[in-house]
Amino acid sequence: MIFNFIFGRRHRHAQGNGALADLQVGERGIVRELRLDHSIAEHLMNLGFVPGLEVSVERSGPGGDPRVYRVEGTEVALRRELSRYIEVSLVGAAAFGD
């Protein structure tokens, strides 16, 4: 877990890839990879965080952490810490409305 995430915020738009944590509220991304322990990754996948699916940042909790994400029909709250290890590629521009 001493994974030092290489896709910094500055490079995100250039490469189209980044961590879920780097998405702003209202932005969407496609899940690429879960760089997490097997059991945690399994749990996330059961909730819908499956590579290939679209995830959107719905809102942020008071104080900015945890944030609420939406994958398909499910809304899931995750801490920022964890969402750093979920690799996504950005979809389009920020979505307005839904």
Next chain:
Amino acid sequence: MTCHAVARPEEQNAAGVRTVAVVGPPNSGKTTLYNRLTGLRQKVANFPGVTVEHHVGYMRNPLSEEVALIDLPGIYSLHPKSEDERVAVEVLQGKMPGMPRPDAVIVVLNSNNLNTHLVLAARVIALGLPTLVLLNMADELKRQKGAVDVLALARELGTPVALVSATTGEGLEAVRNFLSATSSPPEPLELPVVGSTRSVREWAVRVGETANYRRPATPVWTKRLDNIFLHRVWGPLIFLAVIVAVFQMIFVAGKPLQDILQGFLDATGARVGAILSDGMLRSLIINGVWKGAGSVVVFLPQILLLFLVIGILEDSGYLARAAVIADRTMSRVGLNGKSFIPLLSAYACAVPAIMATRTIENKRDRIATILIAPFMTCSARLPVYTMVIAAFIPGRPVLGPFLSTRAAAMLGLYVLGFLMAVFTARILKSTILRSKDAPFILEMPPYRWPMPASLGLRLVDRGKAFLYRAGTVIMLISIVLWAATNFPMHNGQPPAIQDSWVASVGHAIEPVIRPLGFDWKIGVGLVTSLAAREVIIATLGTLNGIDAEVHSFDLQMALRQELTLPGAVALLVFFAFAMQCMSTLAVVRRETNSWTWPAAQFAYMTVVAYVSAYAAYHITGYFIR
């Protein structure tokens, strides 16, 4: 036990179905559906050797034959890593000792979230039992403009599929039809029996597409409410307001109800007493059994109210939002927002709270939550607090009509327990239970109206459990205590209280508790309250009820003769911290599967309680001098 794995046609009736397992993911409305099918005809049971609890309920099939429905824990898949899922797999495969293999399975899925939930359906169908797939929450699906072709889905899965709503009862005749039809095992064409979650998930999306599944839009109310409840300013304010409202309700609504029940119990006791002739039997029944158990039963209204409020918060979906708001604060003590739900429940009772810690995946976090839960002011402490506060603290307004001195003292005790819990959590999480930050992963259900029937059933469940405890453990202790106060006999007469057995016990421990300002009677109360906190009231009632010096049954008066103000404060502090609850210890032993944790917890809490009560006694003594 492998013999259960084979089919037993000779044991089956014409319909073929006698035992049905009900499985489904959390938030699929499985429990509501289950309650709808079985109603009050259900009981809680434990699987042997594991901590997982389940309900067994009964319903009749169209042939009026009894069918047992086994409610399995809410699970997402059949991954044998988690205990809940392992239990589900073992039951479904007929490997659970003492439980025959079910004849059929009902899989309850949330139709609002089909693609995710079909993964579980695939795994269950692959086990080869006759299976019925219920797509629950049909009403929400339609309202939010979603759609699914049930027949196409049934073809893909090789099982019957029905669109139902547990809330409205729509479509539930499918269950009865399923139970009466001669069920045959499914013949899945290309179910991904083995394979990673990812590949099963991809299969689920394909099946969803074939069945023309259109996911419903998020209810607009959920978005609107979340805009308020998770707002950076309003969110935390509403959170605090909700907690204050919960406590206000317990006291404002709980007290009158309690007085009514008390009146009823007193009247009944007096009537029974009038029938019986004077003597030992009457003394046993009235002073031992009735007064002992009755003094605990009167707290039923408050306990039910608290469970009702927590139930409403849970079913409406607010509790998940509360966990998100609490997460930042909880993370400072090294726990996460999920610990908040069990800890809030611990304000009602540590026993269900400790059972609720199962939602915490991280084992160390879970044990830490279990260890601090009994510091939360549970409802069993309420009677003790109420009585001592009423006896020693005059009721005066502090903040106008909103807060009286007594309510403030009560609030202070709640805060005290909470602070000790936080302090203990910090110590645990920075020493023996240190772990990397546990993931906080919490599904946010849409807001829903809580269903009265579902809430009612849960209250009946809790009420029964509480009365059972009052009727067994506490009554037994009441009788033992009555005997200890009425023996040894002299010339066929009960002894004076100071010559009885109970006095000997109280006197024996008096040297230990005298530094806390307690006399031998309080000592007896402390001994008997080891079984359950509220028993001290019954004990003091019995002790004073037969005390010649105190003709009044008014316990508060009696207490004022026994305790000084510093002693009373010490008693309150002692009760805030001490682990005086056999049920909690038993459930901790069960949940941690070791005697080490409950033993350590008991020792730690007793030491903390003693030292703090000692300090409280001397500090209060210093200030009132």
